[in-house]
């Protein structure tokens with residue numbers, strides 16, 4: 745069954761990062777197939793994006809399961825049904841338990857809209873503004889059992905302007921998310937990522953890392 749990498753996406757919301765992955769796969773930039781999109785929210789727009797792409801969808805209703813571990817056992821069973829070799833969290837609002845993490849160690853990736861380890865958790869764009877941070881950004885990282893604590897793969901930096909609102913900062917960050925998430929998935933699909941403790945080694949990364957840097961920030 746060595747037919748190439750199959751991706752499973754877990755999403756709870758609008759799925760714009762999922763769309764960026766779909767587009768990169770369809771453009772031939774990522775050598776993988778998106779096998780399934782699973783959601784805990786029946787009307788998540790991410791599911792609609794999957795359907796438009798002719799990708800299988802599964803809504804798994806959390807209310808039908810007695811606790812998070814049991815729910816995650818169903819998720820694992822579903823991911824295995826689709827022979828998934830890489831799990832992408834794309835705006836997935838549930839914390840994944842060790843049931844998933846142990847099964848897919850170093851094979852689950854998440855995108856977070858802040859420069860980890862600063863501002864883990866929720867509402868992080870607002871927190872960055874309230875904290876008067878001068879820079880924020882986004883982080884693509886492997887997922888471990890903690891909240892936003894796994895080894896960092898790629899980050900992108902954006903400025904935080906004095907008059908930013910939560911929405912204006914989120915939009916600036918999102919643009920970078922759509923750039924670096926597909927990039928990290930491409931590296932994974934090419935077999936170029938390995939994890940040593942907290943360190944993610946990128947095989948054949950350019951010395952300067954230029955390919956991962958953000959263009960100099962400009963005011964929109």
Ligand code: GRF
Pocket residue numbers: 757758759760761762834835836855856857918921
């Ligand atoms: C993104 O900001 C992502 O970083 C965070 O949740 C948001 C999801 O947005 N994990 P979308 O559903 O991908 O549009």
